[in-house]
Amino acid sequence: MSASTAQTSTIATGFADPVIAAQANFHAAMTALSRPGTVTTLSAGLIAPEPLTAELAAVALTLADHETTLWLDPALAASAEVVAYLRFHTGVRIVAKPRDAAFALVVDLAGMPALSAFAQGTDEYPDRSTTIIAAVQSLDAGRHLELAGPGIAERASLSLDPWPSNLTAELAANRAQFPRGIDLVFVSAGRVAALPRTTSVSEG
């Protein structure tokens, strides 16, 4: 009895229906990446251990498994519960260096390393780069960004809070080295948006 109580207190539950939930979450992420600026619904459908948000956990459980590497920002890596939760549900390999990661989970966007610290891919294999999944407070308040590029009919915009002051310039450098580059997925409570490497971002 006491053993099972200890068990449940260490590892929180994942998706109730992994097949259907993973499809719905993937579809939301696919829509967000193919139509930058579009904010779509992401019904996480799980409870994640603090400081991991339910939406970050949902994207991680949808995309990560034993074939992928994952980097956690210091706030997440410091939590043994978060590490145990992700290892148990995905079997993912957690790496210490951002450069080795296929995915990166970030809860503290302001403290995130420079984009250039993550895997950029190579000219031959630009797909071998890091996808950053970052939790933000809001996807419709805060810094207003004007977006252009593939996936956008004419112009699109996105507002993000928080928005580190250096990130706009870093994204311009990221865009300039296309096809190499980082893709960013942002999640807030029940919602997801994305800035793939093709999007040019300006502060409006």
Add this chain to the structure above:
Amino acid sequence: MNAAANAQSTGYNFAYLDEQTKRMIRRAILKAIAIPGYQVPFASREMPMPYGWGTGGVQVTAAIIGPDDVLKVIDQGSDDTTNAVSIRKFFAKTAGVETTTETKRATIIQTRHRIPERELTAKQTIVFQVPIPEPLRFLEPRETETRKLHALADYGLMHVKLYEDIARHGHIATTYDYPVEVAGRYVMNPSPTPKFDNPKMDMSPALQLFGAGREKRIYAVPPFTKVRSLDFEDHPFKVQTFDTPCALCGVENVYLDEVVLDDRGGRMFVCSDSDFCEERRAEGHRGELSGEEPAFLKTAPAVEGEAT
């Protein structure tokens, strides 16, 4: 077909593929969207159909489809060929999804060699079955070299090929699999669609995904992305034109199939997109060979009312 008739069979995971395979394909799809026109390698699985029958398209469809999706499958524009019927049944059986032949009702359209005539919408995803994803493959057989050419954006070989067409035939003689440049960077194979369909890829509101099962590549064109068919200033890209309208629905400026009628040279040209043709005929459009409207189709009072 309604959903109840398509009761999902037991013993398979939803949409046939296991979850680990779906995750691997989904990761490849997200990368493909982020790098338009770049061919992302993926660990293509053996499917319950031979290579060449759409194993790449089926794997992409299986990775993106959800229980609320409505699936349409076409083969050379037609909904009722063996390949299209089989793939529709496959997903009706393994995913229990609703299938349709109507382009406007579908949320996912899997296609072999055509893009529907009706303009696609932002709510739709089109999945192409691709035999040879590498546009440079017949010009340079070594993967290491074609990869380097893509990395350097060195597409001179392709322009030489098109130039040789002009030197030999007086015009660019490539009629299908016509190479395109996506978002100003990668040259991509649009799969063996007729070049007639190339302009439909440009700034399409729908997401376009490409799956090559045997060659193990996935690539994508996001919505509203520039897709330019390669050409020369003095030999601009042109699509096929047809001298006659569709013999069944009378439409012009769509892609037509030639149908041999007898052994004395008789032939007719009909819409390749069977749903488009049926829809027009249902609206009352008639072609040269469609004959008189059968009496049982006439709603007598309405027709007489209009006539008088």
